[in-house]
Amino acid sequence: MIYSHLAGEHTVGVYPLLEDGTCYFLAVDFDEADWRGDARAFMQSCNELGVPASLEVSRSGQGAHVKLAGPMPTSLTVTLANLIYFEKAQLPQALANV
Numbered sequence: 001m002i003y004s005h006l007a008g009e010h011t012v013g014v015y016p017l018l019e020d021g022t023c024y025f026l027a028v029d030f031d032e033a034d035w036r037g038d039a040r041a042f043m044q045s046c047n048e049l050g051v052p053a054s055l056e057v058s059r060s061g062q063g064a065h066v067k068l069a070g071p072m073p074t075s076l077t078v079t080l081a082n083l084i085y086f087e088k089a090q091l092p093q094a095l096a097n098v
Contacts, residue, residue, distance in 0.1 A: 022071045026081050031063030039064040045084045 016023050030039040039055060043066060046053035052069040068081060 017074055018071075021074055023074045023077055024069075024071050026068045026077045028066045028068075028081060029063065030066070031058065035063045039066055042066050042084060049084065051080065051084065 016025070018024070028042065030042070032038065043053060043055050046066070046068070054067050054069075055064060056067075057064050068077060
């Protein structure tokens with residue numbers, strides 16, 4: 001999964017899992033051809049749902065990261081990110097659970 005992400009084949013979300021089953025943030029990486037539109041759609045969906053999120057452009061200028069703030073239960077964080085990414089923003093693939 002990591003290689004396919006680095007090769008640009010998959011969009012991957014990452015979250016640091018704490019011992020109590022929570023995480024402080026979830027980051028979604030957008031770096032495919034339409035990364036600007038995808039990141040914008042994700043942020044718009046977060047705003048509409050009242051989910052705190054921040055957007056930053058990658059150092060390369062060829063992608064972006066959206067971060068959801070915690071702490072919150074990890075299962076809720078991943079479910080919420082998938083809901084926003086796949087259902088609400090209607091982007092092409094659900095986040096991989098790595």
